[in-house]
Amino acid sequence: WSPTWKPVCRNLENFQVRYGTGYSIYNSKFNNISSELACFVPPGEPLEIWRLKLKNESSEFKELSIFSYFEWCLGNGEDMHREFQKTFIGTKYDKENNIFYAAKRKLPVPDFISSGLAEEPTSAFHSVNIPVDSYEGDKTNFIGRYRGVENPIAVENNKLTNTAGDWFDSIASLKASIELEPGEEKVVIFTLGSAEDRAFSKKLVKKYADLSNVNSALEKTKSFWEKLLDGLIVDTSDSAFNFMTNLWLKYQAISGRIWGRTGYYQCSGAYGFRDQLQDSLIFLPIQPELTKKQILLHAGNQFIDGRVYHWFHRVTKLGSKTNITDDLLWMVFVAIEYVKETGDYSIFKEKVKFVDAEPDTFYIHCVKAIDLVLSRFSPRGLPLIGEGDWNDGMSGVGLKWKGESIWLGHFLYGVLNGFVKICNYLNDDKRKKIYENRAKKLKESINKYAWDGKWYIRATKDNGEPLGAKNSKVANIFLNAQTWGVIHGTSTKKRAIESMNAVEEKLFKDNGPLLFYPGFTQPDKTVGYLSRYAPGIRENGGVYTHAAVWTVIAECILKRADKAFQVYSKICPIKRSMLNPDEYMGEPYVTAGNSDGPQSAYYKRGAWTWYSGSGAWLYKVSHEWILGVRPTWEGLIIDPCIPKEWKGFKMERNYKGAKYIIEVKNPSNATHGVKNISVNGKKLDGNIIQPSKKNTEYRVEVILGN
Numbered sequence: 001w002s003p004t005w006k007p008v009c010r011n012l013e014n015f016q017v018r019y020g021t022g023y024s025i026y027n028s029k030f031n032n033i034s035s036e037l038a039c040f041v042p043p044g045e046p047l048e049i050w051r052l053k054l055k056n057e058s059s060e061f062k063e064l065s066i067f068s069y070f071e072w073c074l075g076n077g078e079d080m081h082r083e084f085q086k087t088f089i090g091t092k093y094d095k096e097n098n099i100f101y102a103a104k105r106k107l108p109v110p111d112f113i114s115s116g117l118a119e120e121p122t123s124a125f126h127s128v129n130i131p132v133d134s135y136e137g138d139k140t141n142f143i144g145r146y147r148g149v150e151n152p153i154a155v156e157n158n159k160l161t162n163t164a165g166d167w168f169d170s171i172a173s174l175k176a177s178i179e180l181e182p183g184e185e186k187v188v189i190f191t192l193g194s195a196e197d198r199a200f201s202k203k204l205v206k207k208y209a210d211l212s213n214v215n216s217a218l219e220k221t222k223s224f225w226e227k228l229l230d231g232l233i234v235d236t237s238d239s240a241f242n243f244m245t246n247l248w249l250k251y252q253a254i255s256g257r258i259w260g261r262t263g264y265y266q267c268s269g270a271y272g273f274r275d276q277l278q279d280s281l282i283f284l285p286i287q288p289e290l291t292k293k294q295i296l297l298h299a300g301n302q303f304i305d306g307r308v309y310h311w312f313h314r315v316t317k318l319g320s321k322t323n324i325t326d327d328l329l330w331m332v333f334v335a336i337e338y339v340k341e342t343g344d345y346s347i348f349k350e351k352v353k354f355v356d357a358e359p360d361t362f363y364i365h366c367v368k369a370i371d372l373v374l375s376r377f378s379p380r381g382l383p384l385i386g387e388g389d390w391n392d393g394m395s396g397v398g399l400k401w402k403g404e405s406i407w408l409g410h411f412l413y414g415v416l417n418g419f420v421k422i423c424n425y426l427n428d429d430k431r432k433k434i435y436e437n438r439a440k441k442l443k444e445s446i447n448k449y450a451w452d453g454k455w456y457i458r459a460t461k462d463n464g465e466p467l468g469a470k471n472s473k474v475a476n477i478f479l480n481a482q483t484w485g486v487i488h489g490t491s492t493k494k495r496a497i498e499s500m501n502a503v504e505e506k507l508f509k510d511n512g513p514l515l516f517y518p519g520f521t522q523p524d525k526t527v528g529y530l531s532r533y534a535p536g537i538r539e540n541g542g543v544y545t546h547a548a549v550w551t552v553i554a555e556c557i558l559k560r561a562d563k564a565f566q567v568y569s570k571i572c573p574i575k576r577s578m579l580n581p582d583e584y585m586g587e588p589y590v591t592a593g594n595s596d597g598p599q600s601a602y603y604k605r606g607a608w609t610w611y612s613g614s615g616a617w618l619y620k621v622s623h624e625w626i627l628g629v630r631p632t633w634e635g636l637i638i639d640p641c642i643p644k645e646w647k648g649f650k651m652e653r654n655y656k657g658a659k660y661i662i663e664v665k666n667p668s669n670a671t672h673g674v675k676n677i678s679v680n681g682k683k684l685d686g687n688i689i690q691p692s693k694k695n696t697e698y699r700v701e702v703i704l705g706n
Contacts, residue, residue, distance in 0.1 A: 004028070021225035022040055033064070033180075034055045035055075036052070042217035048192045055183075056182055068190055070171065072171065074102065103124070127174070127205040127209075129210075135160055136172075137163050137170055154175075189208060232285040243574060245622045249591070265611055271312050272311050274330040285341070292347055295335055295338060299365045300353055303356050306369050309355070325384065335362070366419065382445050382450070383412055385459055389411075390407060394467075404459060410484035412442065419435060443490050452469050453470055457478075475516045478515065483554040513551045519542070534600065545571050552564045552568050557625075573606070583604050585607075586605075587609050593607065595607070625641060626641060628642075635688040635691055640702075640704060649664050651664075665702065666705075672704070677702050677703075679700050680698055
């Protein structure tokens with residue numbers, strides 16, 4: 001049997017999994033043997049630890065055989081040429097030090113054969129802290145013919161063949177034995193790590209063969225994450241809201257998206273240019289210097305003409321240079337958010353190398369990005385969509401460089417207005433005037449050509465046909481074209497309300513707002529690959545959580561608190577899972593990338609969990625828009641938009657080096673509006689707190705009311 005349910009899949013007497021920030025613990029019981037398996041990665045160490053506690057709860061003596069098992073990858077987990085890649089892996093067992101080694105022989109391989117990740121450091125090791133009876137490096141020997149991991153021949157025969165070398169489908173399995181008296185408990189420690197220096201590997205194995213070091217490392221892991229995540233803490237009457245905002249949204253974005261860049265549904269390890277930039281927004285109120293680091297990393301993957309890699313790998317320098325038209329603007333967007341949070345304009349003086357040219361200031365990198373987008377305009381004054389904008393699946397709309405993107409227009413309008421502030425600060429009056437003028441004309445063009453009576457169209461195809469028009473039989477209203485008109489102020493107040501009313505009427509479903517509706521039922525090459533999804537799946541008429549989160553911002557801007565929190569509740573994984581876990585199917589502690597729409601046979605099913613950009617955005621939306629405490633150019637604004645049932649909330653937040661302890665009271669059941677604010681007992685005029693002294697604590701009291 002297994003201490004986890006898989007891979008053997010026996011009916012355990014009980015089974016429980018507990019996930020924490022930085023660790024997972026599996027508790028189970030079988031045949032009167034209870035087990036606890038704790039898995040974690042110590043901060044700053046290149047290895048994973050498996051601490052296995054086994055206790056004999058019977059009155060009989062027990063003798064147990066313990067087998068570890070995994071397949072060596074030593075490269076890209078999604079590499080399509082696994083059968084090719086495995087031929088370069090060799091293994092060796094070091095009996096003296098009780099370590100099983102594996103390494104991939106390095107040699108440049110053409111890109112059309114390999115992902116290129118084989119050229120990263122790829123030496124690894126596996127060990128256990130008790131004597132090894134035998135070991136195995138060949139998958140066939142371990143599994144056996146016509147079998148699987150649920151019934152391997154090696155475990156059935158209770159022996160391994162002591163095989164290692166260069167000629168196999170390489171695995172690692174170590175067999176050890178323990179004896180347990182009635183009531184006795186023992187702990188066995190396995191390690192799995194990566195290190196090129198075998199002397200360093202031996203040092204790590206020796207260190208973590210000691211249980212006290214393992215226990216200490218687990219506590220350090222917990223405290224590492226606690227310290228990292230406690231820069232912003234909220235306390236509301238909604239426990240699910242607190243749980244997601246204080247822990248899991250931050251943990252998902254940082255561990256899965258920024259550092260691991262992997263998840264159950266995708267494990268490429270690449271940096272998405274737009275993706276990890278948006279994810280890095282998570283650091284702003286807790287460690288903004290990490291956002292800055294991410295911004296400059298992405299600037300180094302920009303070309304001198306302003307184009308950028310759509311995705312890239314840092315070590316191998318591989319990347320995909322595309323004509324997707326929004327990627328480059330996210331660098332500017334996130335930089336603007338960074339400056340509003342920190343006031344650190346010095347980032348624009350940082351020198352960063354282009355992929356194909358010598359270093360220049362980050363300011364010039366931003367200018368190159370903006371100017372390239374401004375050069376790609378239609379005769380009507382609207383930005384061209386190219387190979388896709390935010391939605392990669394709209395890959396066929398503008399391949400001839402004639403199709404227009406209305407969403408990109410909304411987005412660009414806000415970026416231009418934000419960057420004008422940067423130009424002004426840096427005394428670049430010429431560029432400031434150019435961008436102000438282009439923003440003004442862009443807003444006019446959007447409202448002249450893209451308004452369809454009750455909402456904005458999403459785009460036009462190369463042939464001029466609109467996407468997201470009221471007369472369309474399919475995909476006649478798109479979410480992003482409405483929300484971003486409100487978010488960046490491209491819409492007039494009247495049109496903002498009309499378009500969001502249309503969103504509520506046509507796109508709001510039980511599981512949140514759909515990306516568009518109805519979905520395509522036939523592939524359409526003039527639209528792109530999203531039309532190849534089954535209707536109701538992912539971007540084709542499903543709830544795409546990343547976009548759904550932006551709906552909350554739009555509703556908060558319109559001060560429609562009930563609708564904002566309704567959308568939040570429909571996409572909050574805890575609320576979704578607790579309502580009907582068998583219907584939702586996703587984990588209750590991380591956001592799903594998407595949830596099936598009503599055209600799907602699995603309506604409301606969550607998917608693409610962990611690896612979704614919605615985690616960082618839902619976090620940002622929660623504290624900046626629902627709780628309404630957010631940085632602006634003028635200072636920290638207090639502008640809540642909360643359910644009227646809430647009697648208030650508390651927040652602890654860092655801002656420009658100072659700590660703010662904020663208590664909001666709601667005696668009149670208001671949803672928005674601030675009656676009174678005091679800072680350290682002194683009444684504040686308005687609702688914006690000016691930046692104060694660093695390393696100082698401020699107590700802020702807020703009374704809501706209209």
